[in-house]
Amino acid sequence: MDSLAWKPYCRPFRSPLRTAHGEWPQREGLIVRLEHEGQVGFGEVAPLEDFGTESLLDASEALDALIEDPELELPPELVCTRFALDCAAGMLERAPARPHHVAGLLPAGITAYAALQTLLDQGFTTFKWKIGVESMEAEQHLCRELFKLLHGKGILRLDANAGLDYAATEAWMAFLEDYPVEFLEQPLPPGEEASMAILAERYSVPVALDESLCQPGALTAFTELFPKGPFVIKPALIGSVKSYLSWRAFRPGVRVVYSSAFETAIGIEAALRLASMDEHSSAAVGFGTLEYFPHEDGFSGHIYGPILTPGLPVDAFERLWKRL
Numbered sequence: 001m002d003s004l005a006w007k008p009y010c011r012p013f014r015s016p017l018r019t020a021h022g023e024w025p026q027r028e029g030l031i032v033r034l035e036h037e038g039q040v041g042f043g044e045v046a047p048l049e050d051f052g053t054e055s056l057l058d059a060s061e062a063l064d065a066l067i068e069d070p071e072l073e074l075p076p077e078l079v080c081t082r083f084a085l086d087c088a089a090g091m092l093e094r095a096p097a098r099p100h101h102v103a104g105l106l107p108a109g110i111t112a113y114a115a116l117q118t119l120l121d122q123g124f125t126t127f128k129w130k131i132g133v134e135s136m137e138a139e140q141h142l143c144r145e146l147f148k149l150l151h152g153k154g155i156l157r158l159d160a161n162a163g164l165d166y167a168a169t170e171a172w173m174a175f176l177e178d179y180p181v182e183f184l185e186q187p188l189p190p191g192e193e194a195s196m197a198i199l200a201e202r203y204s205v206p207v208a209l210d211e212s213l214c215q216p217g218a219l220t221a222f223t224e225l226f227p228k229g230p231f232v233i234k235p236a237l238i239g240s241v242k243s244y245l246s247w248r249a250f251r252p253g254v255r256v257v258y259s260s261a262f263e264t265a266i267g268i269e270a271a272l273r274l275a276s277m278d279e280h281s282s283a284a285v286g287f288g289t290l291e292y293f294p295h296e297d298g299f300s301g302h303i304y305g306p307i308l309t310p311g312l313p314v315d316a317f318e319r320l321w322k323r324l
Protein backbone atom coordinates (compact mmCIF):
# COMPACT_ATOMS: atom_id res chain seq x y z
CA MET A 1 0.00 0.00 0.00
CA ASP A 2 1.49 3.35 -1.02
CA SER A 3 1.52 6.17 1.46
CA LEU A 4 1.78 9.72 0.16
CA ALA A 5 2.29 12.81 2.35
CA TRP A 6 3.39 16.41 1.80
CA LYS A 7 4.59 19.35 3.89
CA PRO A 8 5.10 23.02 2.97
CA TYR A 9 8.37 24.90 3.43
CA CYS A 10 9.27 28.58 3.39
CA ARG A 11 12.84 29.71 2.88
CA PRO A 12 13.84 33.41 2.93
CA PHE A 13 16.65 34.47 0.58
CA ARG A 14 19.71 36.10 2.15
CA SER A 15 18.33 39.28 0.61
CA PRO A 16 15.33 39.64 -1.71
CA LEU A 17 16.14 38.50 -5.23
CA ARG A 18 15.75 41.06 -8.03
CA THR A 19 14.75 39.95 -11.52
CA ALA A 20 12.75 41.47 -14.37
CA HIS A 21 9.68 40.00 -12.58
CA GLY A 22 10.32 42.19 -9.51
CA GLU A 23 11.52 41.42 -5.97
CA TRP A 24 11.26 37.98 -4.47
CA PRO A 25 11.75 37.71 -0.67
CA GLN A 26 11.37 33.98 -0.03
CA ARG A 27 11.06 30.65 -1.78
CA GLU A 28 8.03 28.58 -0.85
CA GLY A 29 7.41 25.04 -1.94
CA LEU A 30 6.23 21.59 -0.91
CA ILE A 31 8.12 18.43 -0.05
CA VAL A 32 6.45 15.19 -1.05
CA ARG A 33 7.19 11.86 0.66
CA LEU A 34 6.10 8.57 -0.86
CA GLU A 35 6.37 5.12 0.69
CA HIS A 36 6.05 2.49 -1.97
CA GLU A 37 6.61 -1.24 -1.38
CA GLY A 38 8.83 -0.50 1.63
CA GLN A 39 10.90 2.10 -0.26
CA VAL A 40 10.83 5.77 0.76
CA GLY A 41 11.22 8.48 -1.86
CA PHE A 42 11.11 12.28 -1.77
CA GLY A 43 10.23 14.93 -4.30
CA GLU A 44 9.94 18.70 -4.29
CA VAL A 45 7.25 20.93 -5.75
CA ALA A 46 9.07 24.20 -6.53
CA PRO A 47 6.70 26.25 -8.70
CA LEU A 48 7.55 29.49 -10.50
CA GLU A 49 4.20 31.11 -11.11
CA ASP A 50 5.81 33.90 -13.13
CA PHE A 51 6.80 31.17 -15.58
CA GLY A 52 3.20 29.96 -15.77
CA THR A 53 3.42 26.94 -13.49
CA GLU A 54 0.73 25.86 -11.08
CA SER A 55 0.46 27.67 -7.74
CA LEU A 56 1.29 26.07 -4.40
CA LEU A 57 -2.42 25.96 -3.67
CA ASP A 58 -3.11 24.07 -6.93
CA ALA A 59 -0.33 21.64 -6.04
CA SER A 60 -1.44 21.06 -2.45
CA GLU A 61 -5.07 20.53 -3.51
CA ALA A 62 -4.00 18.04 -6.18
CA LEU A 63 -1.82 16.16 -3.68
CA ASP A 64 -4.68 16.04 -1.14
CA ALA A 65 -6.97 14.66 -3.83
CA LEU A 66 -4.37 11.99 -4.67
CA ILE A 67 -4.01 11.04 -1.02
CA GLU A 68 -7.79 10.64 -0.91
CA ASP A 69 -7.92 8.67 -4.17
CA PRO A 70 -4.58 7.30 -5.47
CA GLU A 71 -6.24 6.30 -8.75
CA LEU A 72 -6.83 9.93 -9.74
CA GLU A 73 -5.00 11.21 -12.78
CA LEU A 74 -2.93 14.37 -12.30
CA PRO A 75 -3.80 17.15 -14.82
CA PRO A 76 -0.77 17.62 -17.15
CA GLU A 77 -0.54 21.36 -16.46
CA LEU A 78 0.55 20.62 -12.88
CA VAL A 79 4.14 20.27 -14.10
CA CYS A 80 5.93 20.82 -10.78
CA THR A 81 3.66 18.40 -8.93
CA ARG A 82 4.19 15.78 -11.65
CA PHE A 83 7.96 16.12 -11.40
CA ALA A 84 7.89 15.86 -7.58
CA LEU A 85 5.77 12.71 -7.70
CA ASP A 86 8.00 11.12 -10.35
CA CYS A 87 11.07 11.82 -8.18
CA ALA A 88 9.36 10.45 -5.08
CA ALA A 89 8.47 7.31 -7.05
CA GLY A 90 12.19 6.75 -7.66
CA MET A 91 12.32 7.59 -11.38
CA LEU A 92 15.75 9.24 -11.06
CA GLU A 93 17.08 6.77 -8.52
CA ARG A 94 19.32 4.92 -10.91
CA ALA A 95 20.68 8.04 -12.57
CA PRO A 96 24.46 8.36 -12.40
CA ALA A 97 26.14 10.92 -10.11
CA ARG A 98 28.25 12.90 -12.57
CA PRO A 99 30.09 16.10 -11.54
CA HIS A 100 28.90 19.30 -13.24
CA HIS A 101 30.50 22.66 -13.83
CA VAL A 102 28.36 25.36 -12.27
CA ALA A 103 27.51 28.78 -13.67
CA GLY A 104 27.94 31.41 -10.95
CA LEU A 105 24.91 33.66 -10.61
CA LEU A 106 25.57 37.40 -10.51
CA PRO A 107 23.06 39.72 -8.84
CA ALA A 108 21.31 42.33 -10.97
CA GLY A 109 22.76 45.83 -10.93
CA ILE A 110 26.08 47.25 -9.78
CA THR A 111 26.80 44.58 -7.13
CA ALA A 112 27.38 42.17 -10.05
CA TYR A 113 30.91 43.53 -10.45
CA ALA A 114 32.13 42.62 -6.95
CA ALA A 115 30.28 39.29 -7.15
CA LEU A 116 32.03 38.45 -10.43
CA GLN A 117 35.41 39.16 -8.87
CA THR A 118 34.63 36.88 -5.90
CA LEU A 119 33.37 34.04 -8.11
CA LEU A 120 36.39 34.30 -10.43
CA ASP A 121 38.63 33.97 -7.38
CA GLN A 122 36.68 30.87 -6.37
CA GLY A 123 37.37 29.26 -9.73
CA PHE A 124 34.08 29.75 -11.59
CA THR A 125 34.40 30.24 -15.36
CA THR A 126 30.76 30.55 -16.49
CA PHE A 127 28.51 33.30 -15.16
CA LYS A 128 24.94 34.38 -15.48
CA TRP A 129 23.75 37.93 -15.08
CA LYS A 130 20.15 39.14 -14.90
CA ILE A 131 19.29 42.08 -17.13
CA GLY A 132 16.11 44.06 -17.80
CA VAL A 133 16.10 45.22 -14.18
CA GLU A 134 17.64 48.68 -14.60
CA SER A 135 17.89 51.02 -17.61
CA MET A 136 19.54 49.54 -20.71
CA GLU A 137 22.13 52.29 -20.73
CA ALA A 138 23.19 51.55 -17.15
CA GLU A 139 23.20 47.81 -17.74
CA GLN A 140 25.22 47.99 -20.96
CA HIS A 141 27.73 50.26 -19.27
CA LEU A 142 28.10 47.74 -16.47
CA CYS A 143 28.13 44.87 -18.96
CA ARG A 144 31.22 46.34 -20.67
CA GLU A 145 32.94 46.41 -17.27
CA LEU A 146 31.95 42.80 -16.58
CA PHE A 147 33.39 41.70 -19.93
CA LYS A 148 36.61 43.59 -19.19
CA LEU A 149 36.95 41.80 -15.86
CA LEU A 150 36.14 38.48 -17.52
CA HIS A 151 38.54 38.90 -20.41
CA GLY A 152 40.12 35.52 -21.17
CA LYS A 153 38.88 34.04 -17.89
CA GLY A 154 35.31 33.11 -18.54
CA ILE A 155 32.06 33.46 -20.38
CA LEU A 156 28.83 35.29 -19.58
CA ARG A 157 25.18 34.34 -20.05
CA LEU A 158 22.61 37.14 -19.91
CA ASP A 159 19.09 36.45 -18.70
CA ALA A 160 16.33 38.98 -19.36
CA ASN A 161 13.54 36.88 -17.80
CA ALA A 162 11.15 37.89 -20.59
CA GLY A 163 11.51 41.53 -19.55
CA LEU A 164 12.51 43.15 -22.88
CA ASP A 165 10.54 44.25 -25.93
CA TYR A 166 11.54 43.63 -29.55
CA ALA A 167 13.52 46.88 -29.96
CA ALA A 168 15.39 46.39 -26.67
CA THR A 169 16.18 42.79 -27.57
CA GLU A 170 17.58 43.84 -30.92
CA ALA A 171 19.63 46.60 -29.26
CA TRP A 172 21.08 44.10 -26.78
CA MET A 173 21.90 41.60 -29.52
CA ALA A 174 23.68 44.24 -31.60
CA PHE A 175 25.59 45.32 -28.49
CA LEU A 176 26.60 41.75 -27.65
CA GLU A 177 28.04 41.03 -31.13
CA ASP A 178 31.42 42.28 -29.90
CA TYR A 179 31.59 40.22 -26.71
CA PRO A 180 32.16 36.60 -25.66
CA VAL A 181 28.58 35.95 -24.59
CA GLU A 182 27.31 32.38 -24.40
CA PHE A 183 23.67 33.31 -25.02
CA LEU A 184 20.92 35.81 -24.33
CA GLU A 185 18.23 34.03 -22.36
CA GLN A 186 14.51 34.64 -22.90
CA PRO A 187 14.51 38.30 -23.93
CA LEU A 188 10.85 38.30 -25.01
CA PRO A 189 7.83 36.83 -23.21
CA PRO A 190 6.35 33.41 -23.99
CA GLY A 191 4.23 33.65 -27.14
CA GLU A 192 6.93 35.64 -28.98
CA GLU A 193 9.14 32.71 -29.91
CA ALA A 194 8.87 33.41 -33.65
CA SER A 195 10.28 36.93 -33.11
CA MET A 196 13.11 35.54 -30.99
CA ALA A 197 13.92 33.02 -33.73
CA ILE A 198 14.08 35.83 -36.33
CA LEU A 199 16.52 37.81 -34.17
CA ALA A 200 18.59 34.70 -33.49
CA GLU A 201 18.97 34.27 -37.28
CA ARG A 202 20.02 37.88 -37.75
CA TYR A 203 22.68 38.09 -35.04
CA SER A 204 25.50 35.83 -33.94
CA VAL A 205 24.32 35.72 -30.31
CA PRO A 206 22.28 32.57 -29.58
CA VAL A 207 18.86 33.18 -28.02
CA ALA A 208 18.02 30.65 -25.32
CA LEU A 209 14.48 29.77 -24.28
CA ASP A 210 13.56 29.37 -20.61
CA GLU A 211 10.14 30.79 -19.61
CA SER A 212 8.79 29.67 -23.02
CA LEU A 213 9.44 26.02 -22.18
CA CYS A 214 7.25 25.78 -19.13
CA GLN A 215 4.00 24.63 -20.73
CA PRO A 216 3.33 20.95 -21.48
CA GLY A 217 4.25 20.27 -25.11
CA ALA A 218 6.45 23.38 -25.41
CA LEU A 219 9.70 21.45 -25.88
CA THR A 220 8.37 19.62 -28.90
CA ALA A 221 6.63 22.72 -30.22
CA PHE A 222 9.77 24.89 -30.18
CA THR A 223 12.34 22.35 -31.32
CA GLU A 224 11.49 23.21 -34.91
CA LEU A 225 11.99 26.97 -34.41
CA PHE A 226 15.16 26.45 -32.36
CA PRO A 227 16.62 23.17 -33.70
CA LYS A 228 19.89 23.70 -31.85
CA GLY A 229 18.39 25.35 -28.78
CA PRO A 230 19.76 26.45 -26.47
CA PHE A 231 17.01 25.36 -24.09
CA VAL A 232 17.30 26.16 -20.40
CA ILE A 233 15.75 23.17 -18.68
CA LYS A 234 14.62 23.60 -15.11
CA PRO A 235 13.95 20.01 -14.06
CA ALA A 236 11.52 21.23 -11.37
CA LEU A 237 9.28 22.48 -14.20
CA ILE A 238 9.51 19.69 -16.80
CA GLY A 239 6.48 17.69 -15.70
CA SER A 240 6.73 14.00 -16.54
CA VAL A 241 10.29 12.64 -16.32
CA LYS A 242 9.45 9.92 -18.82
CA SER A 243 8.10 12.37 -21.42
CA TYR A 244 11.12 14.61 -20.97
CA LEU A 245 13.58 11.76 -21.43
CA SER A 246 11.83 10.57 -24.55
CA TRP A 247 11.89 14.11 -26.01
CA ARG A 248 15.60 14.31 -25.24
CA ALA A 249 16.42 10.88 -26.67
CA PHE A 250 15.15 11.97 -30.08
CA ARG A 251 16.63 15.49 -29.98
CA PRO A 252 20.27 15.03 -28.95
CA GLY A 253 21.26 17.97 -31.18
CA VAL A 254 19.38 20.53 -29.07
CA ARG A 255 21.77 22.32 -26.74
CA VAL A 256 20.38 21.90 -23.23
CA VAL A 257 21.46 23.84 -20.14
CA TYR A 258 20.15 22.48 -16.84
CA SER A 259 19.15 25.04 -14.30
CA SER A 260 17.77 25.37 -10.80
CA ALA A 261 14.47 26.88 -9.73
CA PHE A 262 15.76 27.72 -6.21
CA GLU A 263 15.03 24.31 -4.71
CA THR A 264 16.05 22.71 -1.42
CA ALA A 265 18.56 19.83 -1.38
CA ILE A 266 15.79 17.45 -2.47
CA GLY A 267 14.99 19.33 -5.67
CA ILE A 268 18.67 20.09 -6.36
CA GLU A 269 19.60 16.44 -6.06
CA ALA A 270 16.82 15.46 -8.49
CA ALA A 271 17.81 18.17 -10.97
CA LEU A 272 21.49 17.17 -10.87
CA ARG A 273 20.54 13.52 -11.34
CA LEU A 274 18.50 14.37 -14.41
CA ALA A 275 21.40 16.44 -15.76
CA SER A 276 23.72 13.50 -15.07
CA MET A 277 21.56 11.24 -17.22
CA ASP A 278 22.00 13.55 -20.20
CA GLU A 279 25.17 12.51 -21.96
CA HIS A 280 24.59 15.11 -24.69
CA SER A 281 24.84 18.10 -22.37
CA SER A 282 28.10 19.33 -20.90
CA ALA A 283 27.07 22.99 -20.44
CA ALA A 284 27.69 24.46 -16.99
CA VAL A 285 24.55 23.96 -14.91
CA GLY A 286 22.67 27.00 -13.60
CA PHE A 287 22.94 26.19 -9.92
CA GLY A 288 24.49 29.43 -8.71
CA THR A 289 21.16 29.73 -6.87
CA LEU A 290 22.53 27.80 -3.87
CA GLU A 291 24.46 30.85 -2.71
CA TYR A 292 21.27 32.90 -2.46
CA PHE A 293 20.10 31.14 0.70
CA PRO A 294 21.79 31.27 4.12
CA HIS A 295 23.89 28.10 4.58
CA GLU A 296 22.63 27.61 8.10
CA ASP A 297 18.94 27.38 7.16
CA GLY A 298 19.14 23.58 7.03
CA PHE A 299 17.58 23.16 3.57
CA SER A 300 20.84 22.76 1.67
CA GLY A 301 22.93 19.64 1.41
CA HIS A 302 25.27 20.08 -1.53
CA ILE A 303 28.53 21.93 -1.20
CA TYR A 304 28.44 25.03 -3.38
CA GLY A 305 31.41 25.61 -5.64
CA PRO A 306 32.52 25.61 -9.29
CA ILE A 307 31.75 21.87 -9.41
CA LEU A 308 28.58 20.22 -8.08
CA THR A 309 28.02 16.49 -7.81
CA PRO A 310 24.78 14.76 -6.84
CA GLY A 311 24.83 11.88 -4.38
CA LEU A 312 23.04 12.95 -1.19
CA PRO A 313 21.73 9.91 0.71
CA VAL A 314 18.02 9.49 1.35
CA ASP A 315 18.49 9.96 5.13
CA ALA A 316 19.56 13.57 4.44
CA PHE A 317 16.12 14.03 2.87
CA GLU A 318 14.44 12.26 5.78
CA ARG A 319 16.14 14.73 8.17
CA LEU A 320 14.99 17.69 6.09
CA TRP A 321 11.44 16.27 6.07
CA LYS A 322 11.40 15.82 9.85
CA ARG A 323 12.41 19.43 10.44
CA LEU A 324 9.40 20.75 8.52
Ligand SMILES: [Mg+2]
Nearest residue numbers: 159161185210
Ligand atom coordinates in the same frame (compact mmCIF):
# COMPACT_ATOMS: atom_id res chain seq x y z
MG1 LIG B 1 16.12 32.19 -17.03
